[in-house]
Amino acid sequence: MQMIKCPWCGPREEVEYHYGGQAHVAYPAEPAALSDEEWAHYLFFRDNTRGLFAERWVHTAGCRRWFNAVRDTVTYRFHATYRPDEPRPVTA
Structure with missing residues (x-):
């Protein structure tokens, strides 16, 4: 089982988390x-990157953040x- 580090709770088993899609997708200024x-493109079209990818996750069985x-x-x-209010860290 893989351990995922929650920014608030620390490392926990992956079964405590749920995937939430691509990170850093800005909500339209005037929806x-x-x-x-255009609305369908915002809702359904996401990058499908091979390699490093920024994603959203929720700690459903912990702090729920x-x-x-x-x-x-x-x-x-x-x-x-990293927390949503923090910038994406530089990774190699």
Whole structure:
């Protein structure tokens, strides 16, 4: 079982967490002004990166807080976790 470090609770088993999609996707400034196609693109189109990828996770069985993580999509290894108000860390 893999351990994931919650920024608030510390390392916990991966079964305590749920994936929440791509991180750093900005909400549209004027959502009512978007066309149906633009709104669909915002809701459903995400990057599908091979390698390091910034994601959102929630600690559902712990503090129930959302956080961001940089994870390698090839190896599934977590390289960093950080709070949503923090900038994405530089990872190699």
